[in-house]
Amino acid sequence: MSVFDLLMGALLVASALAAVTLKNAIHAGLALVGNFLALAVVYFALEAQFLGWIQIIVYAGAVMVLFLFVIMLLFDAKADVGPNPLPWMRPIAAALAALLFLALAYAYSSLGPIDPLADVKLAGGLPKALGAILYGGWLYPVLLVAVLLFAATVAAVVLVQPQIRKTRIKPQVLERDRELKEVGR
Amino acid sequence: MLLILIILLPLLGFAYLGLFGKSLKEPQPGILASALTGISFLLVLWGVLSGGASWQIKDWLPGIPFSLLLDHLSGYMGLVVTGIGFLIHVYAIGYMHGDEGFSRFFAYLNFFIAMMMTLVLAGSYPVMFIGWEGVGLASFLLIGFWYTVKKNADSARKAFITNRIGDLGFLLGMALLYGSFGTLSIPELRSAINGSYVLPMGLSLAGLLLFVGAVGKSAQVPLMVWLPDAMAGPTPVSALIHAATMVTAGVYLIARSSFLYVNLQDVSYIIALVGITTAAYGALSALGQWDIKKIVAYSTISQLGYMFLAVGVGAYWIAIFHVMTHAFYKALLFLASGSVIHSLDGEQDIRKMGGLKKYLPRTNLHGLAGALSLAGFPLLAGFWSKDAIITATLNYPFGGTGFYVAGLTVALLTAIYAMRWYALVFLGEYKGEGRPHESPAVMTVPNDVLALGAVFAGLLALPKPLWNLVEPYLAPALAHVEVHEMSLALEWGLITLSAVVALVGLYLGYAAFTRWALPKWYQTFQTWSEKAFYVDLVYNTLIVNPLKELAVLLDWLDKIFDSGYLLLASSSKWLAEQLSWVQAGYVRVYGALMALGLVVLLVWGVLR
Amino acid sequence: MIHVLIFLPLLFGFWVLLAPQQARAVGLFGSLLTLLLGLISFGGVLSGADYAYQTPLLREAGVYYAVAWDGVGAVLMLAVVIATFMALLAAHDVPPAMVGLSLLMESGLLGILAAQDLLLFYVFFEATLIPSLLMLGLFGGAGRVRALIKFAIFTLLGSLLMLAGILAARYLGGSPSFLLKDLLAHSLGGGAGMWAFAAFLVAFMVKTPLFPLHVWLPDFHAENHPSGLADVMGTLYKVGIFGLFRWALPLFPAAFAAFQPWLLALAALTALGAAWTAYAQTEWKRLLAYGALSHMGIGALGIFSGSAIGASGAIFLLAASAIYTGALFLFAGGLQRRFGTLELRPTTGLAKAAPALAALGLILVLAMVGLPGLSGFPGEFMNLLGSWQASPIWTFVAFLGVIAAAAYGLSAYQNLFHNAPGKPAADMDGVEWQWGTLAVLVILFMGVYPKLFTELIMPGAKAFAALLGGGQ
Amino acid sequence: MTTLIILFVVALLTTFVGFFAPAATTKKLTLLGMLAALVGLAFTWGDNVSAFSGLYRYDVFSQGVTLAMIVGALLALLADCDFFERKGWPAFEYYALISFAVFGGHVMASTTHLGAMIVGLEILSIPLYALAASSREERGYEASLKYFLLGAVSAAFFLYGIALYFGSTGSFTLGAEGKGLIFNAAVLMMLAGLAFKSALAPFHWWTPDVYQGSPTPVTLFMATAVKAAAFAALARLVVSVGLGGPWFYALAAIVLLTVFWGNLAALVQGEAKRVLAYSSVAHAGYIAVALFGPNPAPSMGFYLLAYALSTGLAFAVLAELDDGKGVPISELAGLWARSPLLGLGWLTALLSLAGLPPLVGFWGKYLVFVEAAKGHQYLIVALALFAAVIAAYYYLKLLAVALFGKAEKVKPLKLAGSAPVGLALGIFLVVLLGVLPGLTYKLLTLASAVVK
């Protein structure tokens, strides 16, 4: 464990804490960007270069920008203000998080030593090695991810369509709606 | 087949009259019913003369045959039932004249005869029980014949329910016998009991339970309360059912089971005690009655007590003998009373009678014959049979003398109330209104026959050394009790004594109720006696009303139970409502609860 | 043959439901055909046939469609087909759907009686609940929903526990299937047997019913359609005693032996308590419900005695009471029609105006009271003989109810027919003559010649007693 | 492969055709596609195929679950009663998203690879998030947002569990050797994630709110298809790790908590859809009972099918009554009088849900309980059965109101569009499979259903 490791760890934790506590949503979002960048650096340290790049490009570059964009779009920067109907939620959340961490940490304490040949096998996590795996054994999930992204696009379009499409509605359908209202209410 | 015919004929009469009787004109139903009963009588007679018969369906119920048996005992009893029954049927044609329920009445009567013959001819206890309940039903129907009067309907119900108490005893007794011997056929039981050296435990209980049945049917203490009320029925019914035949079924049951009771000294003793108590109670209650029929009714209770005394002390044939003589004179008394009531257009209070001798000469003779026979006037039927009973008690090893003295005392009372009845109705001056008229021949002729019986029937069984036809005839069907033969001198001495007692009683009764001014204590006694010593009141207060309350209480308890279950249901609903605050709609709470679930799972799964 | 018998009513039931015109005629025709088939089958069973048939329903799970008429089943089958026919004869003023639902119920009941596979039995047992619920719910009185939920919850509580018991009986007992013969060969004992038996017991105690699981019964009858049709079918549905006889006790003889004293007490208390409670009722149907409950207590006593004669008494009682209790409910329906109420004192002295009705009423009441010569007696008597051998004390307690029966039966009768004539009412009409005659004939026949039925019941009862290690 | 391809093509086609064609055409196309998938399923039934280097596993279990999902989708399509058209809501997307969801569910059910599984799960979930909000109303948004946020959290649980699984076994395929604390934690976290999707307590909180808020046809689909897919994954997980570890107790606790909580909470609801939502929670518990048996797949498959039919039928009835604002129980009054077909459907559905023979729901319950009995878990069986008694209460109440309640205005209700077909089909199947359960159960036991 080097100084670098400690530094990155501190950065990660600090930015994460900032992301979940800062009152201003834009600040929190920025903290999260920082966290993601730090994480990318950690990936490099973990022999996962391609992952690190992707992290920077997709996460920090695209996803978080999207987030910040939405935050600003919605003028919702000062979101966590106003009366809180669940004031006791914060300590409970903290306690639950702490317990979760402790349980996981306890589980990790039973881990064995690192495989001495690990970094050789990982080959630095370069695209070439990773690509062989992704388009080899992982072809199926990758294809599925394509479907997923397609489905997500459709879903997102459905969600943000601002107006109800004006279609010609059959008269008997309208009559039925009226009927339901009459009898139901 | 003969046997089933004996039962079936009246039953068919019942069915026919019940379904189509309305379309028949008076007196056709009466004639039909009487004829059928008469044919039954002839069939019984034929059966008796041809030496008995038996008939059965095997395994009518599993292990229990439907068996009928005509032996000497049932033949004898059957002759009494159908014979007296026939006479009363005939009488009723006159008595029920003009009643709108004429055909219904004869339907019921025929039904009664059928059931009574089932009872008598039964070769197994369940069959007897069919008849037993059947006559109870007939009694219910006939007591409540004029059901539009609430009192009559109430009396009918009371009779049935009281009888049911006894019937429960009968049922349980049968269950016990079946449990011990695996059969309920009377001949089989008889051979089983006679053949076994060691009697099963609980046999006494069986005997006692059967006796409880007899107590109910024969209106013995403490189940006697229904019989006086049963007088609500038409008088021929009182004569037939509540005097001559049905009420003696209890005696018949004990006699039929004599092979059992002869082995059960303890139970027999209880029977004798109950018998004498009932005899005394009936006689004392009869003394104070003002209703012409109630006197006879209490007298019936008393006489039935005598019969039980007889079977209790083991004198089975004498009891059966008394059944016959009693049937004659008590039927006669009832029918004579009926004739009186008929002639007075329904008047039953003897304080409004008197001097009827003049108006109703034939009936007067019938009444006199009946009363004297009941009182034990020497040489009349009642004298011989009653004397035989009282004498037999002396042979009883367990306190026979006490029974004897008590029996004699009751005989004295019997003579007094018999005379009181006769004197107040027929002697003295007529105190009522209206003009009494003698009954038609259709009513008096049967009474003539009965009167002959009441006078001469005793001659069938006379003390030694004179002839006795009844005892040897019945002997094969009854258990025999070894008794110490008493000397002829002693026997005839006792006979004389009872004759004297009867005569004294008759005189006392005649004197007291026609000439004397009665003392003050008698007035008190009169009141108590009239109310039959308030037994009804006591029963109502102690038993009937609490049971009614119990029913209400149980109903209430049931509702409590119901609401208990409802509470259970609503409490789970309550629980659900208490839980539902969790589902408050806050997504963060849901998240926290999920996290809590995960944390619990993890902490427990990892730290375990 | 047996399938036709079981499913013919179902067919006619659907016919009636789908084409409600002429409901009564079609229904009557259907039930008459069923009755005839039932009589033929009964005759067949008398001459030794059992019509057994078996085919897998769920082969993988060892569930069979296995049906047969043994003696006991045949006797009860006859009672079901007769009672249904009688009820439909009487039902001339009911909604058409009720006729259809009754026929569906008849089908289910026949299935219950014929099933030789425990799960098939269960399926029929539960399936029959549906039309019964519908009849109550669709055509019941004001408090029907409450009555319905109570009825259903009790029944379902019992039957779901029974389902657990069924599973335990098979999988703990190690039986290869749910067939009766397989289950009998792999009887489950020990503690598990106790629990499984208790589960069965609850189910059948609800359906018998026995104290304290009986509280659904009075409401069920009081709230049902006044015609009495639903009550007849409900009465037929009280198959608890049959269930105990065919399944619960034979499958768990050891557990039963341990429970027996308590069960006897429970049955006896039901018999007595219900009879007295009946005396306090002010409504015909409630009175009949409690009266019937009391009889079921006596029947249960016979079954729990574990003796052959007691068991056959219980079955006989079940068959007999199906007819006379059913007829009494129809009779009550007639009163409702006449007076618009079921109060016990709508009028008095009715015998004057309606003597035939009075006679019918008397015969029915007396059958219920258990008068010898009528159908109520033989069963009661055999129960008595059997239960005495098991427990004289509880027999005594239970049969105290006989006295109470006379009290409530005759009081109710007197209230209606005797005393001073009140409001007059019409005597029996044609329809009442029809079903009344049928009922009376059956009641008389069963009372006078029980041999026909006991002969069929007895072999089964003896086998039952032998399984329980007792009998004679 | 055939089924996978058919479903994929259907999803693509509905999306693209939907751009041009009217909604009705898209609907017909989707229906046709589902029927084609059904045919494909029928022709490949019993096959045991694996593709994509073993990541796609097409076995009898996957076929059974897919059958249940397609049945749910068909009912959802048939019973939509022009719901969307009536409201002028996006219509063709509805069909496209449903097709995608079915595809995702099939993927999820037909793999033992965790990577493929979670992608399948997302393909299933993401369309649903959108569908929940498709009503364009407050209630829909609330449902959608709740579903989405909690779903995302649960996906995170699942993912972290996958990571731990990988850490302790070095593999992403279920059935790998693994033990130790990390393995325990992995299984438990994956359990939690899947329990969320299958609405097992204490991860079920979203269910009532989302079911209530979503348009009824969508709810129908959620209750049937989603549950089936989630349980497929759950079953594969549990079977692969066996019942030996600490998750046995976890599972037992979850099952019991689920049946009791679900049934109790349903008692006090005033909204028909909400009652059915809690009932669906409870049913999830019953389905999970099968996990305690030695071979849960056939009975679970049967239950899923039975449940899809029954609850699908119930929601189909509600869909007819829903005017977009839910169906308070009181509005059910007089249902029988207003439309006998709806009444009959409601009756069959609820009695089947309550587990009364001879309806299919009974056999479902029976089979899962048998399964647990074979595993000798009698206590769980008994307690679950006991909870079923509570359930009977609210089913009967719903039934009583609908069939026996007096409506203020009894106006006949005309059924719209394809709804009568859907209802009739549902009733027919519920009764048919109730009388002859062997028809499908036999299919599910063809091969002894390799689940791992």
Add this chain to the structure above:
Amino acid sequence: MSYYLLLSALLFAIGLYGVLARRTAILIFMSVELMLNSANLALAAFARGSGNLNGQAMALIVIALAAAEVAVGLGIVVAVFRSRQSTAVDDLAEFRG
């Protein structure tokens, strides 16, 4: 390696805290992203520990998943905001009981 794992556990816990403590949908969603990333960190760390590249492949898939989720999630948030001018989740409590 276990250092990074602990770090990932800590991030996961912090993310969970954020999910529960935050009151607007968008911030909660951001916390969820934190949790997903912690899973990725764990995957990478495990891959590093055992020299198994599959872990990194999975992490890539997860990033794609997250992207899809973000698309839909932000869509929902925007839609909700449009309808009620707020994304505070505590206001969304119409359904209860």
